[in-house]
Amino acid sequence: MWNKKERGVGHLKQAYDAVVIGSGMGGLAAGCNLARSGLSVLLLEQHNIPGGVTTSFKRGRFEFEISVQCITEYGSKAEKGPIYRFLVDDLGIDIDFPMMTEGRFVAWTDTNEKMVVPLKKEELIRFIEQRVPGSEPSIRAYLDFCDEMLSAINYINDNDAAIKPVELIMKHKGIVAAAGLTTKDVTDRFQIPAKALEYLDVYWTFIGLPMDAVAFPIYGTVISCMDSVPVYAPRKTTYEISALMAKKFTELGGELLCNTRVDKILVENGKVTGVVTQRGEVVKTNYVYSNALPHNVFNKLIYPKTELPAKALKRLNMRTVGTSFLSMYMGLDRSAEELGLNHYMYYFAKNGDINAAYAGIGDLTPNDCFAGMCPNPLIPDASPEGTCIFHLETICRSEPWGELSDRAYFAKKHELAGDLIDRASDVLGVPIRDHIEEIEVAAPQTFARYIGSYMGNVYAYDHRVYDSVVIKAMTQDKERLIDGLSFVGNAGLLVAGFPSSILSGRLATIEQIEHAGAQQRRA
Amino acid sequence: MAKVKLIPGLFALLKMAGDRKKHYRAADEDYRPDPVSDMAKRMHPESLSLKITGVREEVPLVKTFRLENMLCGPLPVFQAGQYISVKLKIGDTLTARAYTISSAPYEAEGPDGYYEITVREKPDGYVSKWMFENWKEGTEVSATGPHGDFYVSPLRDTRHIVAIAGGCGITPFAPMMKQFLHDRPELSLTLLYGCRNPEDVLFEKEIAAVVAAAPERFARFNTYEDTAGKEGLRKGFLDAAFIKENVPEPEKKTYFICGPAIMYSFLKKEFPKVAALERKQTRYEVSGAPGDVTRVEGYPAGKEEGTCTIRVWCNGAETRIPARKAETVLTAIERAGLILDSRCRSGECGICRSQLVSGDVFILPDGDGRREADKDLGFIHPCSTYPLSDLEVIIPPGKAAQT
Numbered sequence: 012m013w014n015k016k017e018r019g020v021g022h023l024k025q026a027y028d029a030v031v032i033g034s035g036m037g038g039l040a041a042g043c044n045l046a047r048s049g050l051s052v053l054l055l056e057q058h059n060i061p062g063g064v065t066t067s068f069k070r071g072r073f074e075f076e077i078s079v080q081c082i083t084e085y086g087s088k089a090e091k092g093p094i095y096r097f098l099v100d101d102l103g104i105d106i107d108f109p110m111m112t113e114g115r116f117v118a119w120t121d122t123n124e125k126m127v128v129p130l131k132k133e134e135l136i137r138f139i140e141q142r143v144p145g146s147e148p149s150i151r152a153y154l155d156f157c158d159e160m161l162s163a164i165n166y167i168n169d170n171d172a173a174i175k176p177v178e179l180i181m182k183h184k185g186i187v188a189a190a191g192l193t194t195k196d197v198t199d200r201f202q203i204p205a206k207a208l209e210y211l212d213v214y215w216t217f218i219g220l221p222m223d224a225v226a227f228p229i230y231g232t233v234i235s236c237m238d239s240v241p242v243y244a245p246r247k248t249t250y251e252i253s254a255l256m257a258k259k260f261t262e263l264g265g266e267l268l269c270n271t272r273v274d275k276i277l278v279e280n281g282k283v284t285g286v287v288t289q290r291g292e293v294v295k296t297n298y299v300y301s302n303a304l305p306h307n308v309f310n311k312l313i314y315p316k317t318e319l320p321a322k323a324l325k326r327l328n329m330r331t332v333g334t335s336f337l338s339m340y341m342g343l344d345r346s347a348e349e350l351g352l353n354h355y356m357y358y359f360a361k362n363g364d365i366n367a368a369y370a371g372i373g374d375l376t377p378n379d380c381f382a383g384m385c386p387n388p389l390i391p392d393a394s395p396e397g398t399c400i401f402h403l404e405t406i407c408r409s410e411p412w413g414e415l416s417d418r419a420y421f422a423k424k425h426e427l428a429g430d431l432i433d434r435a436s437d438v439l440g441v442p443i444r445d446h447i448e449e450i451e452v453a454a455p456q457t458f459a460r461y462i463g464s465y466m467g468n469v470y471a472y473d474h475r476v477y478d479s480v481v482i483k484a485m486t487q488d489k490e491r492l493i494d495g496l497s498f499v500g501n502a503g504l505l506v507a508g509f510p511s512s513i514l515s516g517r518l519a520t521i522e523q524i525e526h527a528g529a530q531q532r533r534a
Numbered sequence: 535m536a537k538v539k540l541i542p543g544l545f546a547l548l549k550m551a552g553d554r555k556k557h558y559r560a561a562d563e564d565y566r567p568d569p570v571s572d573m574a575k576r577m578h579p580e581s582l583s584l585k586i587t588g589v590r591e592e593v594p595l596v597k598t599f600r601l602e603n604m605l606c607g608p609l610p611v612f613q614a615g616q617y618i619s620v621k622l623k624i625g626d627t628l629t630a631r632a633y634t635i636s637s638a639p640y641e642a643e644g645p646d647g648y649y650e651i652t653v654r655e656k657p658d659g660y661v662s663k664w665m666f667e668n669w670k671e672g673t674e675v676s677a678t679g680p681h682g683d684f685y686v687s688p689l690r691d692t693r694h695i696v697a698i699a700g701g702c703g704i705t706p707f708a709p710m711m712k713q714f715l716h717d718r719p720e721l722s723l724t725l726l727y728g729c730r731n732p733e734d735v736l737f738e739k740e741i742a743a744v745v746a747a748a749p750e751r752f753a754r755f756n757t758y759e760d761t762a763g764k765e766g767l768r769k770g771f772l773d774a775a776f777i778k779e780n781v782p783e784p785e786k787k788t789y790f791i792c793g794p795a796i797m798y799s800f801l802k803k804e805f806p807k808v809a810a811l812e813r814k815q816t817r818y819e820v821s822g823a824p825g826d827v828t829r830v831e832g833y834p835a836g837k838e839e840g841t842c843t844i845r846v847w848c849n850g851a852e853t854r855i856p857a858r859k860a861e862t863v864l865t866a867i868e869r870a871g872l873i874l875d876s877r878c879r880s881g882e883c884g885i886c887r888s889q890l891v892s893g894d895v896f897i898l899p900d901g902d903g904r905r906e907a908d909k910d911l912g913f914i915h916p917c918s919t920y921p922l923s924d925l926e927v928i929i930p931p932g933k934a935a936q937t
Contacts, residue, residue, distance in 0.1 A: 188543025191550035329561035413569030
């Protein structure tokens with residue numbers, strides 16, 4: 012049982028050391044890290060549960076994971092990854108995640124190829140070599156180079172904000188050498204046969220950009236996360252992670268208020284001075300960590316508007332905003348075994364041409380490139396006995412969704428969802444529609460409704476070469492346009508995605524924690 | 535050996551820094567519109583400010599209230615079968631009730647659009663009594679919504695729907711029939727309607743008009759507990775025989791069912807006599823808290839007597855409130871004048887999700903819509919949870935009702 016102090020009970024205070032806006036992974040991590048350092052923290056969440064997209068929802072007898080397919084950068088007890096070190100060592104949140112052993116089921120419909128692209132590096136190399144003889148040396152060298160990206164990213168994570176270019180070059184010259192390159196630039200240099208590359212490109216849906224646009228350090232990290240370190244699946248959906256982090260946060264003395272939207276971030280003379288909630292409560296603080304996107308903050312929250320530096324909007328508008336999803340969550344009334352849904356991760360495309368697939372995400376027409384997930388083969392009790400869960404999603408740009416009329420929206424999202432279901436049915440030979448007991452379809456509007464992100468985007472900003480992790484790490488002082496305001500989550504320093512959102516929260520708070528520690532020592 | 539060398543890499547990095555500057559210089563300083571979030575807010579506004587513009591008596595003790603938007607702009611679009619949660623202030627009690635929108639979605643369109651809700655005055659219902667006494671033309675009503683999952687899914691359900699209604703449970707089906715006639719030509723619907731007596735039939739005119747307009751798609755069959763001596767009416771339960779009489783190929787239909795809990799338990803026994811139906815084919819609307827929780831299966835015998843105290847923490851403030859064991863935690867909290875948002879009031883939607891710190895509770899087996907992790911961590915949905923001892927709970931801050 013929680014005692015009174017652990018629950019953080021006591022009237023809402025007038026001032027806090029820090030206020031965190033939004034309880035996605037970045038916000039929860041920031042809140043936990045501050046609270047365990049003894050700082051007073053108020054975490055405000057507009058929704059009635061914590062987690063952002065790291066959550067689940069219930070329909071009938073099913074509980075559906077919203078967004079996360081796999082948990083990477085966790086490592087293992089023997090070889091702890093950064094997520095393990097933070098969640099388990101720092102916070103004491105030890106969740107038993109089932110490990111994934113099998114790779115992504117890939118179907119290319121043009122050539123009627125169906126295969127499981129293995130996860131583990133050696134298996135992956137063998138798999139590609141079998142199909143593209145002679146590709147092994149180049150693939151191996153390339154995958155090794157991808158691993159350099161992951162270790163460099165981990166170095167950036169561990170060493171806080173103050174990344175010095177010279178140190179980075181000394182320790183991780185690979186990432187510096189690749190910082191100005193796209194993934195295509197790099198694979199060209201490794202002279203990987205085109206056909207071999209197609210097997211390595213199937214994780215592009217984790218990023219949302221084609222290979223000639225995505226910054227290599229990002230894609231290399233994704234590849235390395237999948238093939239060089241253990242990959243896990245969330246057992247009780249990722250909502251378990253959110254719920255446990257929220258619990259830990261309050262146990263550490265933090266105050267979490269759900270149903271509480273922040274309407275204003277108060278700024279005076281370029282410094283954060285507080286926030287105002289939707290109920291008009293004014294809370295003083297000099298540090299705000301925003302899990303809300305810069306687009307939301309700079310377009311709407313800064314008060315007064317005269318305190319918004321012109322640079323902020325310029326910096327915002329130089330980026331290209333990321334992507335959202337059309338997702339459908341289905342509870343099927345037969346077991347995965349009976350239906351022949353034997354894989355955890357699915358990927359469907361016309362062929363290996365990512366550029367063509369990417370071109371298809373910009374309008375409201377049927378899309379032949381999409382991903383899927385069936386948790387039951389790995390997590391048998393993900394749904395009641397005799398049933399399974401099947402999830403399909405395709406990356407989409409939000410803009411065309413914003414042009415629909417309110418009335419047309421419902422029909423359009425169901426039309427496009429039905430198209431994906433039928434395509435998957437054809438490929439898998441499974442009559443999915445006959446077995447849909449529950450279904451919910453989410454479009455950008457759905458994400459906008461629940462997480463309030465700009466344009467309902469899930470991947471905050473594109474990881475283009477000119478706006479990617481290395482340059483951001485080196486220029487982050489310039490990014491801090493308002494004193495005391497930092498961004499965590501998908502718009503943090505690192506890659507968009509589950510592990511980096513957690514780590515961004517830890518990373519962003521280090522400076523304040525050290526500052527407070529130094530003050531205490533002086534006192 | 536290295537394919538990506540440092541020196542050329544540094545040049546690429548410099549070029550990239552130049553690119554970044556170029557992009558920065560070219561960028562404007564405008565605020566960006568967000569039509570996607572704007573639409574999400576239009577469709578799911580934080581609250582609805584409505585005004586009663588018409589009240590009509592359908593049959594004795596049943597009234598339909600017409601509600602129009604007090605704010606400019608049309609009402610949010612909805613799916614036939616969805617409900618609004620009406621916020622009420624009755625004395626010191628702040629409460630909410632879910633009412634199916636009994637008008638059709640197309641009737642909500644445009645500047646003169648409206649929602650209607652249809653309410654039966656129950657002899658012991660303090661909310662319906664209060665509404666009948668106080669709601670007049672011109673009364674302002676605060677609500678949220680539209681909410682709910684009880685609507686026909688083009689991806690899940692058959693194109694021919696069988697709607698089974700008991701009494702006031704007709705409210706989702708009148709709008710479905712009207713809307714399907716209006717703009718869903720691919721759908722058809724057979725209504726099976728169980729009423730107490732011929733005087734109790736609701737929406738007779740509207741439903742007859744839909745059936746007359748497209749008899750090849752729509753049909754309705756009524757059955758009565760008491761035919762009041764009228765000739766040619768079917769007397770008897772809404773049972774397997776009645777379904778089989780009127781539904782061709784019953785194994786190939788999706789059944790939408792709305793009515794009192796007792797009808798649900800009866801139908802669950804009847805359906806196997808109709809056909810071997812899949813679970814997905816019978817869809818029951820949630821029906822709120824049961825009249826007498828002590829008769830619900832699983833309720834621990836001997837616990838129902840008496841009262842207890844609930845310590846409620848909200849936004850850091852503590853209140854001790856009395857509670858009756860036979861009523862939900864939500865009801866006790868509302869009667870004490872505390873604000874706790876609720877919507878479905880059937881355990882499903884989770885909007886009232888609260889932390890149970892200590893104490894024993896009974897949770898309705900059919901109303902336990904909690905997530906697995908919430909069950910582990912001791913969260914409850916107070917609308918479907920009953921105290922069995924003194925409790926301590928933490929509730930989230932809520933929004934006050936305006937009327």
